[in-house]
Amino acid sequence: MSLRFAWKLCASGTRRGLDWQAQSAEWVQLAQAVEYAGFDDLYLPGGPGQPDSLMVAAALCAHTRRLGLTLSLPAEAMLPAALAATLQSLQSLSAGRVRLHLPDSDRGSLRRAFGEVLNRDQRHERIDEFLDILQRLLQTPATPLDHNGRYFHLENAGLGLRDLPPSPLLLDETLGAERIANRADLCFVQGGDVAQLGETIARLNRGAQAAGRALGYIANFGIIARDSEEQAWDEAARQAQAFAAPTRGKRRRADAGVVEMLAERAEHPARRSEIHPNLWLPAPAESPVLVGSYSQVASRLRELHGAGLDQIILNAPNAVREVLRFGEQVLPLLRPEAEKDTRIGR
Structure with missing residues (x-):
């Protein structure tokens, strides 16, 4: 199976000062650039500070032909029966291109933003019940569902649902190995050192x-790919200025020997935060960033694929420019040209 690529639509990537009514045009432009560049999917994050991923997905269905749309939606934001109906509508609009990511609400402030007051054990009970209802409603053949549980009560739920292929489900690794093994189609893992990832x-x-199941694995990385390694690290140094003040002295744990070795050989100051060759950690709360020449980035992506990743979600400032750069300079090193031109997003 070849490595798949997605781009992350970030609200923070919208041009500053842009009127909110014009933001949808920015999203359409990015989605079309992602499709043109040969990516497989566009990842639509959800939660506080992000546009409604369901509505963005619906809007982008009409402006793309083959691009997969992976939308992230906290389970607290919607009832399972309503979500099942909405997903079926999106699957119809997109001709089966939609996937669902239910993020772990224990991370960050998702639960507080959506009014969740349950404790951790209750939240895990609720997500299990939520997933059970959602997957039963989306299974074929579509049948009405009666359910009387601790957190949800339904009568004749699912009336009007059709026999459509269910949207693949992504769950975060932090939701627990047993839950992922039994429920997820794909697992969202934390990017980082390649050995730890493996x-x-x-x-x-x-x-x-x-x-008795098989899983796919997805991780998120930033990217800085340039003509030369030196140019890429110069850009990393410029971006590091945005993180330096609040994060100085704090670094995500990496193998001490690797960090020391990389720091000793580093000729560029930004490389002191290099946790693996061509993997830069700008700040503890950030995803690692692939930094290097086009061939170096392609080699590192092959290594990540070898560690078990099936798809990588990329992001960078100046998104449209970087999407096209990746499609023109890096993808041809990883993918035969014929495959790039005929690939169908899921």
Whole structure:
């Protein structure tokens, strides 16, 4: 299976000062650039500070032909029966191009933003019940569902649903190996050191195999790819200025020997935050960034694929420019030209 690529639509990537009524045109422009460049999917984050991923997906269905749309929606934001109906509508509009990511609400402030007051154990009980209802409603053949549980009560739910292929489900690795093995189609893992990533995927695979299932794995990375390695690290240094003040002295844990070795050989100051060759950690709360020449970035992507990743979600400032740069300079190193031109997004 070849490595798939997605681009992340970030609200922060919208041009400053742009009137909110014009933002939808920015999203359409980015989606069309992502499709033109040969990406497989566009990832639509959800939650506080982000546009409604369901509505953005609906709008972009009409402006793309083959691009997959992976939308992220906290389970607290919508009832499972309503979400099932909305997903079916989106699947019809998009000809089956929509996937659903239910993020872990224990991370960050998602639960507080949506009024969730349950404790951790209750939230896990609720997400299990939520997933059970959602997946039963979306299974074929479509049948009405009566449900009387602790958190949800339904009568004749699912009336009007059709026999459509269900949207693939993405769950975060932090939701637990057993839940992922039994419920998820794909697992969203934390990007980082390649060896640690491989260990995480191997552990999750063991749980999935015990449940008689197979999982795909996705991770998020920033990207700075340039003509030369020096140009890429110069750009990383410029971006580091935005993180330096609030994060000085704090760094996500990486193998101490690797960090020391990289720091000793670093000729560029930004490389002191390099946690793996061509993987830069700008700040503890940020995703790692692929930094290097086009061939170096392509080599690192192959290494990540070898560690078990099936899809990588990329992001960068000046999104349209970087999307086209990646499509023109990096994708041809990873993918035969014929495959790039005929690939169908899911």
